[in-house]
Amino acid sequence: MSIQIPTKEEIMGWIIKIYQKGIRRPGYDADYWVENWLEEKLKEFGINRIILEPLKIKRWKTKNPKLLIWKEESPEKILELPCFPIPYTVPAQNLTGEISKNLEQEKIVLGRLNLIKLPTSSLKHLTNKYYDPRNEFDSLNQLMPTGFFHNLMNDAISNGASAFIGYIANYPWDTCEYYAPYDAIEKRIPGVWISPKGGKKVSKLLLNHSVHAKISYEATNEKVKTNNVYGILEGNSDEWVIISTHHDAPWASATEDSSGIALVLAQAKYWSQVPKEKRPFNLLFLWNCAHMAGGKGGRSFVGKHKKLLEKTVVTIVLEHIARDCKTVEGKLIPTDDPVVKWWFITKNSELQDLTLNAIKKEGLYRSVVMPTEGFPPGSEHPPTDAAPFHLAGVPIISLLSAPPYLFDPADTLDKVHIESIEPITRAIIHIIEQLKGKTPSDTRKQV
Incomplete structure (x- = not known):
C-alpha cells in the first residue's frame, strides 16, 4: 500500500468544514463540535488510542x-x-x-x-538563520495583531x-x-x-x-468543561514526538486556528499509514483547549504529563498558515504571498539546521528561525502554544504567523495561504524522519 501525504485540497476541505461551524471560543458549541469531530477523524484513520482530557474553564x-x-x-x-x-x-x-x-x-x-x-529586517538582530530567496526582508514591514x-x-x-x-x-x-x-x-x-x-x-x-x-x-x-484531545500512534522507539496546536479560536477564524487543526490532522493521517516498525518515534497528536482562555489547555497538558515529556524528543506546534494582505480603500485584499513564518526553535544547532534545511527544500520563503526567548523583548518563552512546553524544558519547533486580522472576524477562508499547506506538511514529515535515533538528551543539548 502506498503512503499518501494529504493534499492541499483535502486539508483545505477540513479547514472549510471547521470554519463553517461558526465562532469557536472556548466552551462554545463549535468548539465542542470540533472536539468530537477530531475524535471521529482519528478513528477514521485507524488511531484507536484517543483521549479527551477534561478541563474546567470560564466561558465568557x-x-x-x-x-x-x-x-x-x-x-x-x-x-x-x-x-x-x-x-x-x-x-x-x-x-x-x-x-x-x-x-x-x-x-x-x-x-x-x-x-x-x-520591520522584518529587525529580526536579523535576533537570528542569522532565515530563508529569504526574494531578498524581501530589508524592505518588508509586518503589522502585528x-x-x-x-x-x-x-x-x-x-x-x-x-x-x-x-x-x-x-x-x-x-x-x-x-x-x-x-x-x-x-x-x-x-x-x-x-x-x-x-x-x-x-x-x-x-x-x-x-x-x-x-x-x-x-x-x-460561566464555568464549563472543555477537553484537550489527543491521539497516540506507537512507533519503533521508546521516545516521543508531540505534534500540537489548539482547537479553539476568537471567531470562526480560518487561520487562527482552523489551519493549525488541519495541519496536525494531516500529520495524524500520514503517520497512521506508516507501519509501526517504520515510525521513528511514538507519536502524540494533540489539540489543546482554552488557548483563548489564557492558554489553560496547554498548561494543563504539560502539568499532567511530566513523565511523558521527559521522554519527548521534540514538541512540534503548528499555528496560523496565514496569507499576507494589502489594504485598498479600507478593505483587506489577499495577496499571493504568505505572512512571514516564524519558526521558534530550541537553541540546539541540529534542530535549527534540519528545520532550516526542510524549509529551503520545500521552498517556504519568508521563513525565519526565531529564538525561544527574548521575543517580544523580555519574554521567557515564545508567543505561541509551545510556551508551556518550552518552560518545562521540552525542545520545541513552533511555527506561527501573526497577521493583523488574527483576532478579528476578517480572518476568513481567503486568508489561508493554501500554497503553504503541502510544503509545510512535507517539511514536518521530513524533520521527524531526520530525527530518527535521537534521544531527549540529544535535543536538549544547547548551542
Missing part, C-alpha cells in the same frame, strides 16, 4: 452591546457608535459617565492603542476609572471586533472596543467639549 459570552455618545451642552444629539465588549470584562447596564483621555477616577477612560509595526493593551486598561482600572473605551488607531480597516485580551482574567470594570473612525470621532469631540457616554451590554463568565 456577551451580547447586545450599545454605546451612546453626546456632548454635555447638547444631550439631545446622541451619537450611537458600533462597539464590541472587551473579553472578560464585567457587564454594563446603562453605565453613564464623562469621557476622559486621562486616567481619572470615576471617568470613562478613552484609550488609544497602536498595533506594533515590525497586538499592541500594549494590558497597560492601557489596567492603568485605567488601577486609577479608579468607571469604564474603558478603547480603539486601535492604526488598524488598516475599520473594525471594532477585536477579541483581545484573551487571558481569561476578569476585568472589574466594563469596557468596549470601538473602530478607528469611532475613536477618532470621539477624540475630536473631546478637543472642545465635555463628552458623555452610556455603555450597555450583557456578559456572562
Whole structure:
C-alpha cells in the first residue's frame, strides 16, 4: 500500500468544514463540535488510542452591546457608535459617565492603542538563520495583531476609572471586533472596543467639549468543561514526538486556528499509514483547549504529563498558515504571498539546521528561525502554544504567523495561504524522519 501525504485540497476541505461551524471560543458549541469531530477523524484513520482530557474553564459570552455618545451642552444629539465588549470584562447596564483621555477616577477612560509595526529586517538582530530567496526582508514591514493593551486598561482600572473605551488607531480597516485580551482574567470594570473612525470621532469631540457616554451590554463568565484531545500512534522507539496546536479560536477564524487543526490532522493521517516498525518515534497528536482562555489547555497538558515529556524528543506546534494582505480603500485584499513564518526553535544547532534545511527544500520563503526567548523583548518563552512546553524544558519547533486580522472576524477562508499547506506538511514529515535515533538528551543539548 502506498503512503499518501494529504493534499492541499483535502486539508483545505477540513479547514472549510471547521470554519463553517461558526465562532469557536472556548466552551462554545463549535468548539465542542470540533472536539468530537477530531475524535471521529482519528478513528477514521485507524488511531484507536484517543483521549479527551477534561478541563474546567470560564466561558465568557456577551451580547447586545450599545454605546451612546453626546456632548454635555447638547444631550439631545446622541451619537450611537458600533462597539464590541472587551473579553472578560464585567457587564454594563446603562453605565453613564464623562469621557476622559486621562486616567481619572470615576471617568470613562478613552484609550488609544497602536498595533506594533515590525520591520522584518529587525529580526536579523535576533537570528542569522532565515530563508529569504526574494531578498524581501530589508524592505518588508509586518503589522502585528497586538499592541500594549494590558497597560492601557489596567492603568485605567488601577486609577479608579468607571469604564474603558478603547480603539486601535492604526488598524488598516475599520473594525471594532477585536477579541483581545484573551487571558481569561476578569476585568472589574466594563469596557468596549470601538473602530478607528469611532475613536477618532470621539477624540475630536473631546478637543472642545465635555463628552458623555452610556455603555450597555450583557456578559456572562460561566464555568464549563472543555477537553484537550489527543491521539497516540506507537512507533519503533521508546521516545516521543508531540505534534500540537489548539482547537479553539476568537471567531470562526480560518487561520487562527482552523489551519493549525488541519495541519496536525494531516500529520495524524500520514503517520497512521506508516507501519509501526517504520515510525521513528511514538507519536502524540494533540489539540489543546482554552488557548483563548489564557492558554489553560496547554498548561494543563504539560502539568499532567511530566513523565511523558521527559521522554519527548521534540514538541512540534503548528499555528496560523496565514496569507499576507494589502489594504485598498479600507478593505483587506489577499495577496499571493504568505505572512512571514516564524519558526521558534530550541537553541540546539541540529534542530535549527534540519528545520532550516526542510524549509529551503520545500521552498517556504519568508521563513525565519526565531529564538525561544527574548521575543517580544523580555519574554521567557515564545508567543505561541509551545510556551508551556518550552518552560518545562521540552525542545520545541513552533511555527506561527501573526497577521493583523488574527483576532478579528476578517480572518476568513481567503486568508489561508493554501500554497503553504503541502510544503509545510512535507517539511514536518521530513524533520521527524531526520530525527530518527535521537534521544531527549540529544535535543536538549544547547548551542
